[in-house]
Amino acid sequence: MRGTLIGLRARHEDDVPILHHELYEDVPTRAAADTRPWVPVPAGSDQSPFAVTAPNPDVAFFSIVLLETGELAGEALLWGIDTHNRVAHLGLALRPAFRGRGLGTDTVRVLCEYGFAVRGLRRLQLETLSGNGPMVAAARGAGFVHEGTLRSAAWVYGAVADEVLYGLLAEEWKPA
Numbered sequence: 001m002r003g004t005l006i007g008l009r010a011r012h013e014d015d016v017p018i019l020h021h022e023l024y025e026d027v028p029t030r031a032a033a034d035t036r037p038w039v040p041v042p043a044g045s046d047q048s049p050f051a052v053t054a055p056n057p058d059v060a061f062f063s064i065v066l067l068e069t070g071e072l073a074g075e076a077l078l079w080g081i082d083t084h085n086r087v088a089h090l091g092l093a094l095r096p097a098f099r100g101r102g103l104g105t106d107t108v109r110v111l112c113e114y115g116f117a118v119r120g121l122r123r124l125q126l127e128t129l130s131g132n133g134p135m136v137a138a139a140r141g142a143g144f145v146h147e148g149t150l151r152s153a154a155w156v157y158g159a160v161a162d163e164v165l166y167g168l169l170a171e172e173w174k175p176a
Contacts, residue, residue, distance in 0.1 A: 001114055003106040003176065008062040008076055008114065011052050015063045017043045019050040019075055022095045031157045032129055033093055050075065057081065060114065064092065064107055073098040076107050078115055078124075086122040088115055092138075104138035112142060112173055122170045129154060130162040139166040143174060 001008045020043035024030055031038050034049075041047045053061070058081050064074040074094035081088040090111045094103055108126075115121045128135040130149060140146075144166035152160040 001110050001118075002067060003110040005067060005101075005106045006073060006103050006110065007065050007067050008107070008110050009065060011050065011061050011063045011075070013052055015072055015075075016048060016050045016052065018072055018095070019063075019093075020048050023075065023093045024049060026096075028157050032132070032161075033091075035154065057083065060119075062111075064094070064098075064103065066098075066103075071098075073103055074107075076111055078111060078119070081119065081121070086120065088119070088121055088124055090115070090124055090126050092135075099134065104134055105141035108138045108142040108144075109176060112168065113175060116170045116173050117175070123167060125165060125167040127163050127165050129156065130164045136164065136166075142168070143172060144168045145172070 024041070027038050045051070058079070060078045060081065062076045063072055064076050065071060066073050072095070074092060076090070076092040078088045078090050090108065092104060092107045092111070112124060115124045126135070126139055126144065145168065147165045147167045150163040150165065153163040154161045
């Protein structure tokens, strides 16, 4: 699937060591991006969050690639896909060299296309730390609405932080 700047494709085995090194082994950043505690996991392990797995109806993993060069820019996913209620959560992580270039908003838009047009979902949501300005900007840029703040809901690298919740309904979505 393609956006303006990025494409989403299936994760390849050669993506795993790069994503694992740059997105998982950066402990402070990973701790801020995941609700689970960080534990050391080798890149080649099937326990790596980036390991290529069999298709799963509850989650869709993607690699983000730049359309212009084909470079691996990061990872994106729909998770907690609930086909009964037709809702899912979305998330993404960009490699450090690819941050600050507008790729997050483009990625969120393509994830919305996948969720609404391909999967037939009626609601997408994302949760992020209130201080995660780039993700908040990407959500707002894709049309998501702030639905609430969960005060002191996250334990992040030795401190508590607020989480914010954003949602987008299928009827609010504006395809590119």
